[in-house]
Amino acid sequence: MKKQSRREFIKVFTMSGTGLFLAAYTPMNGFFKPGDDPKIFSPSVYLKIDNNGIVTIIVHRSELGQGVRTSLPMLVAEELEVEWENIRVEQADGHPKYGNQTTGGSQSIRKSYEPFRVAGATAREMLIAAAAIKWGVDVKKCYAEKGYIVNKSNGKKLSYGELVDEASKLPVPENVLLKDPEDFQIIGKRIHRTDTPDKIYGKAKFGIDLVIPGMYYAAVQRCPAIGGSAKSFNDSKTKSINGVVDVVKISRGIAVIANSTWSSFKGKDALVVDWDLGPNANVNSEIIRKNLESKLNEEGSDIEIIGKPNSDFSNNINIEAVYEVPFLAHAPMEPMTCIAEVKNGKAELWAPSQNPQGLRSDVAKALGFNEDDVIVHVVFAGGAFGRKLVSEYGIEAAEISKASGKIIKLTWTREDDMKHGVFRPASMHKLKGAVDGNGNPVLFGHHVIAESISAQRFYRALPVKDSDLGEGTKKLSYKIPNIKISGSIVPTHVPVSWYRSVYHTQNPFAVESFLDEMAFAANKDPYEFRKKMLPDNSRLKAVLIKAAEKSGWYNKLEAGKGRGIACAECYESYIAQVAEVTVINNKVKVDKVTCVIDCGIVINPDSVEAQLEGAIGFALSYVLKSKITIENGGVAESNFDEYEILTLNEMPKVEIEIMKNTYKVGGVGETGIAALAPAVCNAIFAASGKRIRRLPVELS
Amino acid sequence: MPEYSLNVNGKIRKVNVEEDTPLLWVLRDTLGLTGTKYSCGEGICGSCTVHINGKAERSCVLTIKDVAGDKITTIEGLAENPDHPIFKTWIDLEVSQCGYCQPGQIMTLAALMNENPNITKKEVKENMNTVLCRCATYARIDKAIDKLVEEGK
Incomplete structure (x- = not known):
């Protein structure tokens, strides 16, 4: 058989029954390169097998702690019939040939479930075909098992390594059969993470740990007011510091290059910069809040209308409330960092990026290079939560390298990240509701007032209806006859960006807290009130019922304690949470969170549980503690003493249940966030009678 | 620059750094022991914790001068016994x-x-x-x- 050309290869897959993998299936190394040692069989960009039988799975999403370097390989290994212990994992660089690589929107598993299984199944079928040719038997006489193709008639075996040559010459099958989920050996099992041992032994290299030979260290001084710029600077003190080798001006500030991180930090602090504070120097949180507040008495632009929400509901019980949340920082434990080498019109970067393709094109644009001349290597991220989706740190690193002609590792200090990062938008929410004499909801209105991330970053001209403001509040599962979701985009100079769960951090807080208020106005139990509004076949209803049962919703609690419930749909998964809190002397302690998720087919249940526990703790940080304040156009907080996050002893007991079903794979990493704030705040109301409409919680 | 003699994970290591250099950066940049992490730089978060004479200390707020002569153990030292x-x-x-x-x-x-x-x-x-x-x-x-x-x- 002849070797396939690249063009034919693509055609085969376009025609195949599972033809959605075009982008993903352009061969990476060519098919089989004679003379290479070891010889490699690579029927997919996600997979290669060498003639020693080593199976390497190329993970194209970033490992942020969610376990993707384990769960994606599990999908391939399952179909390839290879023992888990014999799998190697490799991280892909940023490149369009892998398809979408953005590690956000809880999509790594959702979007890769089928392509990665198909990659494994394709290799399996081709190895079977290769064995059949070698033995001169029909493929039906052969099957794959634990890294071998077995001949049914005589029990003879050929290892995958022995078949690499032959398989590489074969055409790629148009259709491959995927395993029946009932036969899964790996998917659905609690598999240990591939990256854990090296990380806990201190051996794993995160972005900040990487060293490239000949590399220098860099730090940047940026304008304290967002949007300002340097008029002039004096670096004489900086240059007298031992270890400082250069000072260069870049678009966002003044960069100091040194032979150690510490010298670069000291050099940066010693710079004397005359800043033009720019147009925002007098902006503070109070002004931003007033801008949001000014929209409260407006209707906003329609995002979603159901029934006739503008009718007269005056014969019903009517309630209104305003909710609000502040800006938030992602504050991953690893501050922003990037290594860059820019030389001869080419750039090579090493970054803990969540979005290496975006970083590649943004750096190319900033430097005026072709994208093909920019290489982005992806390194372990020490936390990300959305912070490492944007490119500004990588652009800075590339600019410093270009200006100095040196390979540099840029390290942001903690203070740099707190003050010069990107933030979850602050928002206000006007809620309106009406319940009839029987306690049934007849109207629900939600006016979301915030900066739109997509508007600020990309599409200022898009109408509100098409913006992201409605995420987590439109298309509610609840059957309420009249619904009006509207929005007002209020621009701000504060750079906003995607946060773990994005608008699900704020919209469900307002929606699910206000539904609690409606339930109390209707004199109904908040769980029963929600349950009655959900259709019988609703997956949200199923998790809600399960969470109520599991938490002992009706069990009495002692004085000072309260229970709150909330549920949400988020990234194609459904979640319900019941929080139990104690309120004593206006101090809140979250004792327990019961969490039920329906995320469809589960790949690694232990990772799902870990992500839910983490999401609960992450959300609890902003419910109880975290807040970014704007003063004089910049961020007031600078480190973890001012921007507080949850600690060990504040972590509640968490009980998790994962619904068992075979629905399409849903998201997990962010879903656990959506219901937590309202569940906790509803519990605080149950415990204390105090309704929380503003985060972080402050009781008095 | 002054020379310091450090006892790290049972080995004597000579380093030439400024006396105000935090132990954290000596470990990471000079000795390549990057298992000790930088996160807050102010002793708030604990990511940079090492053992000084057996006690847990935050290496970002200790200078090289503070620890010269002490017995320093990093995560790499503890991991010499992966069965811990x-x-x-x-x-x-x-x-x-x-x-x-x-x-x-x-x-x-x-x-x-x-x-x-x-x-x-x-x-x-x-x-x-x-x-x-x-x-x-x-x-x-x-x-x-x-x-x-x-x-x-």
């Missing part, structure tokens, strides 16, 4: 998520349990409360502490 019960428990319970703060968590715990074999769960948790984890792996850290303290008795 803390590592085994961390893997069994799959505590780590992004993993960045975990060396600091483990070093803090190892020192506490080593210093006082009869330490209670409550005492451990009070001490560990200042080691921050943004992934909020706290539920499993809590379980790991319970297990290790129980087994230690």
Whole structure:
């Protein structure tokens, strides 16, 4: 058989029954390169097998702690019939040939479930075909098992390594059969993470740990007011510091290059910069809040209308409330960092990026290079939560390298990240509701007032209806006859960006807290009130019922304690949470969170549980503690003493249940966030009678 | 630049750095021991925890001058015994998520349990409360502490 050309290869897959993998299936190394040692069989960009039988799975999403370097390989290994212990994992660089690589929107598993299984199944079928040719038997006489193709008639075996040559010459099958989920050996099992041992032994290299030979260290001084710029600077003190080798001006500030991180930090602090504070120097949180507040008495632009929400509901019980949340920082434990080498019109970067393709094109644009001349290597991220989706740190690193002609590792200090990062938008929410004499909801209105991330970053001209403001509040599962979701985009100079769960951090807080208020106005139990509004076949209803049962919703609690419930749909998964809190002397302690998720087919249940526990703790940080304040156009907080996050002893007991079903794979990493704030705040109301409409919680 | 002689993980290492250089950056940049992490730089978060003469200390707020002559152990030193019960428990319970703060968590715990074999769960948790984890792996850290303290008795 002849070797396939690249063009034919693509055609085969376009025609195949599972033809959605075009982008993903352009061969990476060519098919089989004679003379290479070891010889490699690579029927997919996600997979290669060498003639020693080593199976390497190329993970194209970033490992942020969610376990993707384990769960994606599990999908391939399952179909390839290879023992888990014999799998190697490799991280892909940023490149369009892998398809979408953005590690956000809880999509790594959702979007890769089928392509990665198909990659494994394709290799399996081709190895079977290769064995059949070698033995001169029909493929039906052969099957794959634990890294071998077995001949049914005589029990003879050929290892995958022995078949690499032959398989590489074969055409790629148009259709491959995927395993029946009932036969899964790996998917659905609690598999240990591939990256854990090296990380806990201190051996794993995160972005900040990487060293490239000949590399220098860099730090940047940026304008304290967002949007300002340097008029002039004096670096004489900086240059007298031992270890400082250069000072260069870049678009966002003044960069100091040194032979150690510490010298670069000291050099940066010693710079004397005359800043033009720019147009925002007098902006503070109070002004931003007033801008949001000014929209409260407006209707906003329609995002979603159901029934006739503008009718007269005056014969019903009517309630209104305003909710609000502040800006938030992602504050991953690893501050922003990037290594860059820019030389001869080419750039090579090493970054803990969540979005290496975006970083590649943004750096190319900033430097005026072709994208093909920019290489982005992806390194372990020490936390990300959305912070490492944007490119500004990588652009800075590339600019410093270009200006100095040196390979540099840029390290942001903690203070740099707190003050010069990107933030979850602050928002206000006007809620309106009406319940009839029987306690049934007849109207629900939600006016979301915030900066739109997509508007600020990309599409200022898009109408509100098409913006992201409605995420987590439109298309509610609840059957309420009249619904009006509207929005007002209020621009701000504060750079906003995607946060773990994005608008699900704020919209469900307002929606699910206000539904609690409606339930109390209707004199109904908040769980029963929600349950009655959900259709019988609703997956949200199923998790809600399960969470109520599991938490002992009706069990009495002692004085000072309260229970709150909330549920949400988020990234194609459904979640319900019941929080139990104690309120004593206006101090809140979250004792327990019961969490039920329906995320469809589960790949690694232990990772799902870990992500839910983490999401609960992450959300609890902003419910109880975290807040970014704007003063004089910049961020007031600078480190973890001012921007507080949850600690060990504040972590509640968490009980998790994962619904068992075979629905399409849903998201997990962010879903656990959506219901937590309202569940906790509803519990605080149950415990204390105090309704929380503003985060972080402050009781008095 | 002055020369300092450091005892790190049982080996004597000579380094030439400014006297105000934090131990953290000597370990990371000069000695290549990057298991000790930078996160806050102010001794708030605990990611940079090492052992100084067996006690858990935050290497970002200790200068090289402070520790010359002391016995310093980093996560790499502790990991010379990968079968240490803390590592085994961390893997069994799959505590780590992004993993960045975990060396600091483990070093803090190892020192506490080593210093006082009869330490209670409550005492451990009070001490560990200042080691921050943004992934909020706290539920499993809590379980790991319970297990290790129980087994230690």
